[in-house]
Amino acid sequence: MSDHPELALNGGEKAFASRTGRAQPKVGVEEFLSIAERFGFKPDALERLRKTVGNEDLEGNGPNLARYICAFPAPPKGEEFERLAKEIFGVQHALSITSGTAALHCAFHAVGVGPGAEVILPALGFMATSSAVALLGGKPVFCDVDESLQMDPARIEPLITEHTVALAPTHHWGTVCDMDPILEVARRHNLKVIEDCAQAPGARYRGRHVGTLGDIGCFSISAYKIIGGGEGGLVITDDEHFFARVCQLAECGGLWRPDRFGPPRWEGELFPGTNYRLSELESAVDVIQLRKLENVVGRYRRVSRRILRQLRRFEEITPQKVNDSAGEIGYMLRFFPARFELGVQVCEALRAEGIGASMRGPNRPPDWHIYSDMVPVVGADPQREWRPGRCPRADDLFARCIGIGVDQWWSDTDADCVAAGINKVLAAYCTPADAPPGWL
Ligand SMILES: Cc1ncc(COP(=O)(O)O)c(C=O)c1O
Incomplete structure (x- = not known):
């Protein structure tokens, strides 16, 4: 023994x-x-x-708050969020991601933006878009805007060079870009189109959701946005290869792949990435927020249209150009006074009426929504390439634009009071135009 x-x-x-x-x-x-x-x-x-x-x-x-270690039999919330996004937007692929910026980073990389590549984006938008291009070693090229405050399709073509890879129309402030001519230019020059829809989820162009018109749509679900949850984002596309590349940058551990350790199935499938996985807690919130989208957008549309229909026309006031009046969200009413002094008077009088209105003015503070102020991306040198003056329409309209925030919860009576207040103030300072009422 x-x-x-x-x-x-x-x-x-x-x-x-x-x-x-x-x-x-x-x-x-x-x-x-x-x-x-x-x-x-x-x-x-x-x-x-x-x-x-x-x-x-x-x-x-x-x-656990990570989608791949879900302790429960129910599917992870990240998956539920993506399923819902595919259903709402009618697309083949959707990826939940940590932010709108992360979404743009992955999207630009997916279509081949890298060192030396140029991406044409609007002179007004938000720095996240140009930053995502610069992060990849690419070069943002700013396109001046028209009176819709979106990139002017007529100004894109002269900016295209042999290095241009993509266009990045940004549907900002709840309005939409004029996508038909933008897509036309892209097709003619064989460019990819990344739509930045961070500020306009639920907006439509010719009946189609923004984000589904180009090659890839990028959204933000941050708290500052209309269906904001906390910090989240979404990428949608119908292109299988772009989607795989988005997933690879967003999650280099390969957990997204059918065979995690399998060799690349096609050239360009695998490369070093990072981790932009959304937490289950945020996904749980975002599922609920995304379900609210149509109702939120519907409420904004109802209120803003009710106001716009009642507004009278004045010689010195140009309403923001609308590229799709049925499709835009309308969480902000915008118009341009002919002169700054008039704008100051109008804003002051509107505020006295109880209507929140603001105009940046000629001496506006720095702002990351305009190209020349995106100093971390374009540099601070007074002689920098993208200094004020390069996109004169954007410089002028950004400073001269009067914005009035719309509240989705306003009643019909509230909307009527706001419309009456705007008419009252404009009539006191401006000349009535010989045009039927209504700004739609
Ligand atoms: C036009 C636009 N693009 C991208 C982003 C970035 O989104 P996030 O804050 O979720 O990174 C924002 C955020 O404000 C935005 O306004």
Whole structure:
């Protein structure tokens, strides 16, 4: 007989048959409640939440906030978000992602933007778009705008060079770009089109959702946007290869692939990437936010159209040009006074009427929504390529534009009061135009 105890392998007792240390969930009650507390739930509601969340003994396994380690039988929230996005936008592929900027970074890379490549984007938008191009070593080329404040399709062609890879129309401030002529130029020059829809989810052009007209659509679900959840984003496309490249940059660990360790299925499929995976907690919020999209957009449209239909025309006032009056969202009314001094008077009088209105004016503070101020991207040298003056329409319209925020929850009476107030103020300072009322 040996002195050695029998190995478990040979029928002996197990050395570590069962654990006695009690595990805590990896993400548990306190983490969930620390979020709930921020929303001001009353103590008894918090106590009920505590009991509910603490009810399950999940040991060290969860609940987890990562889509690939979902402790529950239900599908991960990230997947649900993507399924819903595909359904709403009617596209083949959707990827939930950490932000609109991440979405743009992946989209530009997917279509081949890299060192030396040029991307034409509007002189007005937000720095995230040009930043995503620059991050890849590409060069943003700013296209001047027209009175829709969107990129002017007539000014794109002269900017195209042998290095141009893509156009990035940005549907900003809830309005839409004139996509037909933009797509026409892209087709003629064999350029890809990345639509930046961060500020306009749910807007449509000729009946189609923005984001589905070009090659890839990028959205932000950040708290600042109309269906904002917290910090989130979305990429949509019908192109399988672009989608795989988006996924590869967003998640280089390859968990998205049918065979994670398989060789590349086609040239350009695999390359070093990063991690832009959306957390399950944010995805859970974004599923609900995305479900609200049509209603939110519908409310904005109803209120803004009701106001616009009632507005009278004046010689000194040019309403923002509308590229698709049925499709834009309309969370902001915009118009251009003929002179700054008039704009100052109009804004002051509107505010006195209880209508929030603002104009940046000629001495406006720096702003990351205009090309020349995007200093981290274009540099700060006074002689920089994209200094003020390069896109004169954008310089002028950005400073001279009067904006009035629309509230989706305004009643018909509220909308009528706002319309009456705008008419009252404009009539006091401007000359009535010989044109039927209505700005639509
Ligand atoms: C036009 C535009 N593109 C992209 C972004 C970036 O989105 P996110 O803040 O989710 O990164 C924004 C955000 O303000 C935006 O306005």
